[in-house]
Each structure stands twice: as structure tokens, then as C-alpha cells.
Amino acid sequence: MPIARLSDLADQAQCPLLVVKVGSSLLVGNGGVRREWLAGLVAEIAEARARGQRLIVVSSGAIALGAATLGLDRGGRGSLADAQAAAAVGQIALSGLWAELLGSHGLTAAQMLLTLEDLEDRRRYLNVTATLTRLLDAGAVPVINENDSVATNEIRFGDNDRLAARVAQAAQASAVLLLSDIDGLYDRDPRQPGATMIPVVEGVTPEVHAMASAESNSGMGSGGMVSKLQAAEIAELAGICLVIGNGHHDRPVARIVGENIGTLFLPRRKTGARKAWLGGRLRLKGSLTVDAGAAAALSRGSSLLAKGITGVDGEFLRGDPVEIREAGGRIVAHGLSEYDAAECAAIRGLHSSEQAEVLGYAPRSAVVHRDQLVLK
Template sequence: MPISRLFDLSDKSHAPRLVLKVGSALLVGKQGVRREWLTGLVAEIAVARARGQQVIVVSSGAIALGAATLGLDKGGRGSLADAQAAAAVGQIALSGLWAELLGSHGLTAAQMLLTLEDLEDRRRYLNVTATLTRLLDAGAVPVINENDSVATNEIRFGDNDRLAARVAQAAQASAVLLLSDIDGLYDRHPKEPGAKMIPVVEGVTAEVHAMASAESNSGMGSGGMISKLQAAEIAELAGIALVIGNGQYDRPVARIVDEGVGTLFLPRRKAGARKAWLGGRLRLKGSIIVDDGAAAALLRGSSLLAKGITGVSGAFLRGDPVAIEDGQGRVLAHGLSEYDAAECEQIRGHHSSEQADILGYAPRSSVVHRDQLVLK
């Protein structure tokens, strides 16, 4: 049964598997860990488990905790080295805290530290799926964070909003609940006069993106509303609902679900598992620019042919993920290229009958086949 309202998140038949994301500012205050607040949240997780729902936690806080222990300024985010060191210290405390509080309800915590590559590489992604499935079947509560001690600026999520959405894809979850420092998505910056919160969003469009702000009210976390909308897009591809709600209250899940205070993003579609993984990728190796005719053909479900290509960017190889863009720079699709960048440059604008003479071998049927392509 699909989710259609916030209250459905407390119903096992609508939401048998939930991903709950907790931001740094909610876990760590000026005086350290907000233990009383976290105790209440864990009690809510225990209630969900008691009614038969499986719960995965994506928890920030390692860098903030480690920075406080090591005495690092800027919350441990002054440099990459500071962040990595702070995470190494803080992750021990964070995982121990979750294990202790979940254990007080008879629940077993399982730590998983992931990098971007763990979810971008198909084989590693499937390994994550298998591990999560086994942990949940065994009754554990997976507690997941980005592996900030080894992640670099080039190979990191950078925020746990998008990580939570990718984990939800891998776990085939029903919904993602992002606990943040704001009630939901507003039609303009919430500090502006007349700003109104939007209770339901059906598909993240350009107009919805225009409402977003990159600011995070706490200054401690790394994700603002922009990252949350990106997370909603990732979840949508897999047919997963996503909720943005305010976690600053005691028992925040009950306030969001029972009182209906938050923004619910409803997916408009559901791609197959492989296409959902492909469409949710955050790192692409290049881009292919197409003309209006090719753009229209893609929207009709066709493969991308060389004739419709007007430009090539990046240094990608055959099988690498690429963005397909129109002439205005709008991303139309993600796909796996059947040619490398140099070959695409050689054959762009040419009919398939000409490609064998250009390349010196018989061409493949398409540059990006429709089975390896997902519309954005």
C-alpha cells in the first residue's frame, strides 16, 4: 500500500521498512551529546519496532563529537584533515551511544560505515543491500554514517541526506524521514514574511528547487534544503516517499507523524532496481549534449543515437555513467555509455551507416541504450 499521508509512516502495512536520518545539530549541542533528546528518539524507534516495522538509522554526529573531544575549532570542519581526525575519534563514541540506548530496549545496534564508492559501484552496492537485508532479518537496527575518516572531498557524499536516500534505495525501504532543524519545505526562505510550509510535494520540479535554500540553521551540519531535495529525487526514482520534519522537539517522530507537521514528498514513478541505482548516482564521468530531436526521442523511451549528439564533455570509458543534457544544460537522463568519450566525439552527428568507416569497426546500435538509461 503506497504512502499518501504522514500518518502512514506509523502503519506497518504502508511503511514496513523506514530509514531515519538524524542530523549533527540534533545529536550534539553546545554542552555535548543531547542525551535526553536521543533517549526519547530511541524510545520512538523501539515503539516502531514493537509494531512490526524495521528501522535503519543514518546518524550524523561523529565529526562534531570528535571535534569536541580533540578541541578542534569550527566543529572539526576547518580542514579535511581535521574532519577525518574528528570522525575517527567521534565515531567510537557515536556508535557506543546508539548501542547503549538501543540496548536498553532490547534492540541490537549494528554499525555500518559507508563511502560514496560503496553505493556508486554496482557490485559494492549489491553487497550493501545484502548486508542490510541480513541485519534487518536478524532483528538488528543498522546505524549508518559516512566513513568520514577515509572520505575525501572528491569521493564523499558530504551530507547524510543523500546518503539516507541511497541507503533507502539499497534497503528497498518504504520511506525516508529526514530529521532536521526546520519543519519542512517552505515556498520561500522561511525567514521571509508570508513564507508558507508546503505539506505535500508530488515530484521535485524546477519550481520546487527554486524554493530551496542552501543554509542549515545550526551551522553544524553539512546539508541544507538543497541536499534534502536532492535526496527526495533519489528516493523518488525507487518509488520511496521522503519526509522532511523538525527534529528539535522531544519525541520528534510523533510530532511529525501524529500531528502531521512536515513535508511529504510523494514519488511520481518507480524505476526498476538497476535504473534506480543508476539514476541516483552522484558521480558521473562526463556528459553528452543532444539536440532537440534526440531529447524528444529520449522522452519517448528511445535509445540515444550518435546522430543526435552535438557535444561531449569529460573523459569517460565504455560502460561509465554519463549525464545526457540538452542544449540549455538541463540534465535529461543518466546512462551507461557504449562508447568512450573520444569515440563519441568522432561519431557525434553521424548516421550509424557512417560510423564503421569513422571508427574502423562495426558500430554498436546506440551510444546509450534505453535499457541502460533512466530519465531524470
């Protein structure tokens, strides 16, 4: 049965594999590790393992720890070079800490450092899946972080919320728990009078996005509620639940699960594994603007034909991922283009009977075939 309530996160039958994301402000305080708090969380992880659950940890904190060691201002985020240097120093301390604390409960920690490209490239994504599967089968607890010491602005996730959702997709997890600095999603800025926390969200809609703040309360991390909603969207494509809960408490998982304090995002749909990977991509090579008729046809499960394309943006090649959007800017779908950008521009608006003369060869059946397309 699918997860329906927060208490299901502690049920091995309902949630056999859980991804737990730990934010920087939870791990680091006043320049040092919040060791006692982390020891309590690790004890909860050990209890979940004793119930038969598998766990993956996505851990922030390397940049914050390294910045404190190197004496860098702005928490190591003053520049890309500072962040990379801080991560190189902090990651050693962070991985050692997880290994020590998990080891005290007889659990083996396994470190994986990932960049955006590792999960955007299909072959590398499958390699990540295989490694995670083997580690979990061997009884290890994978501890994952973004490889900030080498990632540039162009190949960064930028926050571990979305990384956690992508890892959950790759591992085919049951749920993602984002431990953060807030109890959950509120209907407005929680600092405003009358703000109300929303316990359950069935699908991330434009109305839900309107409730989000881009700011991280702590000022230490790089995420905010916007990134958490993006993570929920990524998770729901694979039929994975996502929970936002407050980690600033002793034994935070017990509080979220036992006292029912948090926001549970229930997926509206589940796509196939390849389409979930495609729909969760964060970097696209270009975009195709379509007319209302084409947008309606896509919503009914049709492929995208050149006749319905009104605009082409970006530089992309055949097989590259592109965004499909309406004239007003609403994103309709992501898909893999059967043509490069120049060819798309040349045949946009044309019937298939007119395309051969322009292309110099018989046209393909679609610009984006429905098997290579996922609705947003």
C-alpha cells in the first residue's frame, strides 16, 4: 500500500527505503558540529535499520565545516573558489563523522559524492543506481553529498533538497524526508500572523508554489522552500512521497512521525523510470514554444509535431533534452528532440508533407515522440 500518513515513514512494509536529507544548519552551529544532535539522529537511523528499513542519507555541511576550519567568511560561500576549497576540507571531517557515529551502532557508512552531470547523463545515472543498489544490498548506509570541491556553477545542484529527490529516484526509494529549519509548508510566510502549516499536499500546483519563500531561515544553507517544492515535483514523477519536517529537535524523526508534525507531499502520478529521470532533469538544452492546439494534443498523450511549434530557443542537438512550453510561458513538458535547433526552426509550423523539401530528407514522425516526453 502507498504511504498515506507521516507515521508510515516508520513502517518497514510501507517504507522499505527512506532517503533522509540533513541540512547544513542542523549539522553545524557556531562553526562546529552539533555532535550530540547528530548522535541522536544516527540512533534513529539505527532503530529504523533494526526495523528492517533501508536508509540513504543526503548530508549537507561540508562547506560550512570547511569554512570554519579555513576561517573563510560568509560560511565559505563568498565565491565559487571559497566554496570549493571549503568543501575539500569539510568533506573529510563530515564523512569521518558519519562513519564514526554509524559505526558505533554497527553500521557501515559509504560515501558518494555526486555532481549534477552524474544524474543528468542517463548512463551515469544508471551507474549511480547500480552502486546504490549494491551498497544497500551489502547492508551499508550510503551518505551522499554534492561534490562541491569540483562542481562549477554550471554543473551544480545548488542545494541538497533536489539532490535528495534525484537520489531517491535513482534508488527507487519509498519516500524522502527533508530535515530542515521549519516544521513544513505554510500557506504564507510563516513569520506573518495567521500563517497555517499545511499537513498534506496532493501534487505541487501553481497555487502551492505561490506559498513558497526562496529564503532559507538559517542563512547557512543554499536551499529554501522553493527548492523543497522543486524536490517534491521531482519525487512525484517517480511516485515517491516527500516530507518536510523540522530537524531542530532532539530525535527529529520521532517528533515528525510520532507527533505528526510536518508536510507530506503525495504524488499525483507515477511515470516510468526513464520518464521520471527525464522529467526530473534540472538542465535543459533549449525550448520549443507550441500553440494551444499542440499543447492540448500533448496533454492527451500525443507526440509533438512540427506543425504546432511556434518558436525555438537555445542550441541543442538531436537527442538533447528540451522544454516544451506555451506562448504564455507555462511549461507543458520535457522531452528529447528528434531534430537539432536549426532543423526545428526550419520546419516549425510546417505539415509533414512540406518538411522533406526543407530538410532534404524524409521527416521523422515527430519532433518529440510521446515515448520520449513527460508532461509537467
